[in-house]
Amino acid sequence: MSEVTSVNGMTGAVVLTAADVEAVPTSAEGQPSGVATLDGSGVLKEAQLSGSVVSGSAGASPAQIVPVAMAITKEAPVNPLHPSFGALGNESHDDTAALQAAITYARTAGQKGGVGELYIPGGVYKLSAFLNLGTVSGLKIRGDGEETVLKQFTNNEPILQREGSEGVYDGLVSGLKLNYASQQNQTEHPKSVAVSLLNSMTGGTGGFAEHVFRDLWINYATTCFEWGPTGSATAVPFWNNKLDNIICGNISLHLLNNNIVSGSVGGPTNEISRLTHIGRTIAPTGVALNLRAGHEWVFNSLDIEDWQDSLLYATGTSQVVINGMHVERHHLVSNAAKVFNVSGSQFTLKGLNGSYYRDGTGPYYLFAMESSRGEIGNFHSFDYSEHLGSGILRHFLFNGSGGAFQIGPRESSSGNIVDWLKEESAMLVQLYSDCGLPPVWDSSVALPTASATYRGRFFYLKGTNTTTADHLVVCRQNEKNEYAWVNVF
Numbered sequence: 001m002s003e004v005t006s007v008n009g010m011t012g013a014v015v016l017t018a019a020d021v022e023a024v025p026t027s028a029e030g031q032p033s034g035v036a037t038l039d040g041s042g043v044l045k046e047a048q049l050s051g052s053v054v055s056g057s058a059g060a061s062p063a064q065i066v067p068v069a070m071a072i073t074k075e076a077p078v079n080p081l082h083p084s085f086g087a088l089g090n091e092s093h094d095d096t097a098a099l100q101a102a103i104t105y106a107r108t109a110g111q112k113g114g115v116g117e118l119y120i121p122g123g124v125y126k127l128s129a130f131l132n133l134g135t136v137s138g139l140k141i142r143g144d145g146e147e148t149v150l151k152q153f154t155n156n157e158p159i160l161q162r163e164g165s166e167g168v169y170d171g172l173v174s175g176l177k178l179n180y181a182s183q184q185n186q187t188e189h190p191k192s193v194a195v196s197l198l199n200s201m202t203g204g205t206g207g208f209a210e211h212v213f214r215d216l217w218i219n220y221a222t223t224c225f226e227w228g229p230t231g232s233a234t235a236v237p238f239w240n241n242k243l244d245n246i247i248c249g250n251i252s253l254h255l256l257n258n259n260i261v262s263g264s265v266g267g268p269t270n271e272i273s274r275l276t277h278i279g280r281t282i283a284p285t286g287v288a289l290n291l292r293a294g295h296e297w298v299f300n301s302l303d304i305e306d307w308q309d310s311l312l313y314a315t316g317t318s319q320v321v322i323n324g325m326h327v328e329r330h331h332l333v334s335n336a337a338k339v340f341n342v343s344g345s346q347f348t349l350k351g352l353n354g355s356y357y358r359d360g361t362g363p364y365y366l367f368a369m370e371s372s373r374g375e376i377g378n379f380h381s382f383d384y385s386e387h388l389g390s391g392i393l394r395h396f397l398f399n400g401s402g403g404a405f406q407i408g409p410r411e412s413s414s415g416n417i418v419d420w421l422k423e424e425s426a427m428l429v430q431l432y433s434d435c436g437l438p439p440v441w442d443s444s445v446a447l448p449t450a451s452a453t454y455r456g457r458f459f460y461l462k463g464t465n466t467t468t469a470d471h472l473v474v475c476r477q478n479e480k481n482e483y484a485w486v487n488v489f
Contacts, residue, residue, distance in 0.1 A: 077119035077142070078106040089123020091151065096128050099150075107136040116140065120176070122147030128154050130196070133162040133171070143175040146217055153181045156189040158196040159221075162208075164294070168199070171211040180220040183281045186253045193257075194218045197238070198226035207237030214244045220281070224248050228259025238295060243272045249279035253286035255304070258295065269296040269319075280306035283331070285343075287313045294318060305329055309337040318345040327354035334395065335361055338368035345372050350408075352379035362391020369430070371400030377408020403430035410435075432457070443468060450475045450483035458488070 022278065034157060080087035080095070080102035087098035102118055112117020116136075122144040131150070133139060152159045159178045173195070184192035193218075197208055208227060218224045224246070226240050238258070248255055255277055277288065288307050291297060293316030304311060305328040314320050320342070330339070337360075340349070347369065358364065365374055381395070395410065429448050431439040438458035441447065447461075454475035463469045472488040 004367045008434045028201065044472065077117040077140075078102050078109065078122065079119055080125075081121055081123075087125060089121065089125050091124035091126055091149075093126060094128050096124040096131070099125060099127075099131055103131060103133060103139075103141070106141075107134050107139055110136060110138050117142065119143070119152045120148050120150075124149040124151055127152045127159065130158040130387045132160045133160060135163060135168055137169040138171065140172040141176070142172070143173070143177075145175045145215060146152040146177050148175060148454075149177040150178055151179045151181055155180075155182070156191045158191060158193045160194065161196040161198065163198045166214075168208055169210050172214070173216065174212070174214040175216075177217040178219070178221070179217075183220045183250060184222040184252060185282060186222055186285050187457065189222050190253075192222040193226045194221040194223070196305050197225070199227070199229060201345070207239065208236070209240050211241045212244070213242070213246065216246050218246065218248045218251070219279075220250050221248075222252050223254040223257050223286075224251055226254070226257040226259055228257075238268060241270045243270075243273075243275065244273045246272075246276070248275075250281040251277060252282055252284055254290045258292040259291045260292065269298050271298045271300070272302075273300040275299070275301075276305075277307065278305045280329075283333075284308050287311070289313070291318055291320065292316070297321065298323070300324065302326065303328075307331070309334050309339070310341055311339050313341045314345045314347065315343040316345065318342075320345065322349045322352075324351040325353075326353065327350070327356075330354060331357045331359055332362070332364040332391065333360045335363070335391070339364070339366050340399070341368045342372045342374075343370040347372055347374040347376075349374075349376050350378055354379070354381050356381065356393060358391045359392060361394065364391055364393045365397040366393060366395050368397040368399075369403060369405060370398075371402050373402075373404045375406045375407070375408070378410075380411045385432050396429040405431055406433045407431065408435055429454070447473070447485055450485050452477075452483065455483065 029365055067407040079085075080099050081089065082102075082430055085102045085105075086099040087093075087095040087102070089095065099120070106116055106118040116138050117140040120141065120143045130152075133141075149336070150159055159180075160173065162171070178194040180192060189265070195213065195218075199207055213225070228352040229238065238260070255275065255430075256272070284307050288304055289299075289312040291312065293314075296319045297314075299320075299322045302322065302325040307327075308331040311330070312320070327339075332339075339354075352477070354366075356364075366381060381393070394409070398405065433439065438460045441459040441461050443461040443463060447459065454477065455477055458472060458474050461471050461473060463471070473485045475483060476486045477483050
């Protein structure tokens with residue numbers, strides 16, 4: 001084998017095939033079976049390597065170039081600033097190929113028993129295409145927080161994209177700022193997704209699982225996170241993943257987007273904690289948390305500001321729990337807009353403090369629950385006085401069948417925010433309790449027909465003030481298997 005002194009003019013770099021990585025020795029420095037070293041002229045001696053070494057050329061692909069020290073020690077995370085990769089992180093140099101080469105090498109190292117981790121030091125890394133994280137489980141990418149910026153200069157292009165098939169597990173992306181050079185939007189840039197997770201599986205229960213996305217800053221994207229099928233795939237499980245401390249700004253379509261239309265598998269639970277959005281370069285046109293069907297979600301400490309119309313949509317046997325949420329400067333524009341829109345699912349919200357601009361004519365609905373079950377409690381709603389508008393914001397819209405909700409302490413600081421109108425009293429049939437008490441029913445509206453559906457349910461009927469007193473009724477079954485509403489007092 002000939003000696004190699006440089007590849008593409010980079011002294012001390014060699015080109016290895018994938019099979020060479022596991023053949024590299026890893027013991028004491030300078031020994032026949034030890035860590036390889038360079039001589040004073042930068043030459044890697046043939047005797048220090050087992051296996052073949054492929055000579056470099058001016059046309060070598062960046063993905064083939066590997067740093068000698070890293071390939072041999074297998075102990076430190078891969079660093080794209082190493083001369084073998086050639087990233088500069090100065091915002092002007094296109095670092096796409098260098099970063100992709102480092103990612104590809106880290107994936108290979110992980111498969112061969114090495115670290116399988118990429119560390120991207122602080123800097124602004126210019127991108128002209130998305131970075132493909134591949135299909136290998138266990139890949140970890142870390143940066144220096146807000147100091148490590150991956151900046152996408154190509155419109156309508158993701159920043160990070162992971163493509164997988166059955167069973168892609170245990171990934172980590174942490175400490176990165178994912179920015180677009182200009183504001184992206186749904187009409188012109190639907191593919192501008194900061195983190196895109198695609199899966200080509202056509203069935204099974206593997207999918208994307210046990211990934212962690214932590215300490216990320218995302219700006220000017222169309223969508224922050226999106227997952228879904230590619231090719232002919234229809235069922236793409238997304239389960240037991242964690243997002244923590246995700247700070248987003250000026251997002252125009254979705255914070256989270258489940259792009260799976262049918263056949264999804266959703267358990268165990270995905271956990272989203274400390275998700276923040278602030279800033280409004282253009283008005284968002286989509287649902288902030290577009291969860292759609294068939295997944296389990298727990299959200300902790302959400303802060304979504306400067307959004308418009310719908311914050312959450314869940315349907316089709318989803319299970320959603322929200323523990324603590326702050327909503328500020330939320331614009332209500334479209335008539336009949338539903339801020340929390342849930343259908344055929346289980347939904348629990350404990351703790352909401354919200355402020356709203358009513359910019360249109362309305363009416364608007366804070367909680368629109370169709371054929372769903374759950375609990376909504378401890379929330380406070382108020383208007384910004386300079387944006388009162390003419391539209392009424394109603395707390396609840398219950399419809400469909402089979403629903404069952406408990407609602408808890410609530411407070412409104414606007415005379416134009418109402419709980420019920422007389423013609424909507426029939427929605428109360430889906431309420432089991434209001435602040436721990438039987439729901440109050442307008443006695444001028446007929447109760448639903450007594451049946452097994454309402455057995456044991458109580459309602460507090462308001463009197464007419466002049467001819468009828470208030471009274472409490474319960475749906476009771478008698479000894480003849482007949483149901484009737486009976487006065488308790």
